[in-house]
Amino acid sequence: MNALTAIQPQLSLGDWLADLAVDALIDEADLSPKPGLVDRRGKGAHTDLHLGLMHASALALWPSFKAMAEAAQQRGAIDQALREDVGRIGREGEQEMLRVTSGVNTHRGAIWALGLLSAAAALDTSTLAPPQVALRAARLALLNDRAAPVTGDSHGAQVCRLYGVHGAREEAQLGFPAVIQQALPQLARSRAAGAGEQNARLDALLAIMTQLADTCVLYRAGMAGLTCMQSGARAVLAAGGCASLDGRRLLRDLERDMLRLRASPGGAADLLAATLFLDRLQHGLPAQLGSL
């Protein structure tokens, strides 16, 4: 032990991954101006959500993310037992979220995405590059959770049937293509172009929105709403992104259209949080953790 380690608090891998997950959720919620979503300016297209609730929900999920990471560390392999541990902890996390928010669904999709990614990261800390972590999360998501209630009546399941699209489950099972192929490359491009961190993150959100079948948007605003979201996001990026004047004007137009349709891209918001999580994770373990 040296003078530095003596004054530093002990940090476990589970603590660190839960910190990253909660930070990603809070950074996503705070990022502004996001079209249709809760941000620092207000409630977006929602009546029952606000920024304080998003923060309270994110903080309440810390123990669940830690528990999912620890389960992965203890099991040490992608198998049925780990899948069912993660499913059980995720469902308990959902209950805690609903308790803290008095029944409002703030982060259902985020528990799923960040829970799988936290477990996937904890499984092998020697390979924390985003594609590898996403691939491990996909392999876990592909396993059947025998304890999961079979209802098929979630909003996501309803619109997936109606429109023949893939929702949150398939996004994870495919290795988070919206994050790996759209958001992270856009984040890097916008940073390299000098956009500034907040604009680069907004551009990453828009990159997700250009392609995603966001079941929240489909449920509230149908295919017309989804088309509006995707084409509006494409227009902003084609005009130079959120750091450009033309891009900002088009972002305002997109927000106006989303609010008119009552459309909220909650799925895209969750995947932005997943993007921010993987972006930080790839810088590796902090010194306090040492080699695991």
Ligand SMILES: CC(C)(COP(=O)(O)OP(=O)(O)OC[C@H]1O[C@@H](n2cnc3c(N)ncnc32)[C@H](O[C@H]2O[C@H](COP(=O)(O)OP(=O)(O)OP(=O)(O)O)[C@@H](O)[C@H]2O)[C@@H]1O)[C@@H](O)C(=O)NCCC(=O)NCCS
């Ligand atoms: C496999 C599950 C993710 C369940 O998926 P399913 O599609 O069956 O269920 P939904 O209840 O619809 O939840 C999916 C949530 O995922 C987000 N999402 C949407 N589209 C996508 C997409 N294409 N890719 C990735 N993620 C996506 C989205 O979450 C966000 O939106 C929520 C807020 O939306 P809001 O507009 O308020 O909608 P509602 O409150 O539902 O209604 P209205 O207000 O419109 O009336 C917010 O939560 C964001 O996070 C979707 O909501 C998995 O969750 C599962 O299996 N759950 C069962 C329990 C379990 O076993 N959990 C363990 C998992 S580790």
Ligand SMILES: Nc1ncnc2[nH]cnc12
């Ligand atoms: N900022 C946000 N606004 C609305 N729904 C969300 N789901 C996840 N993040 C969200």
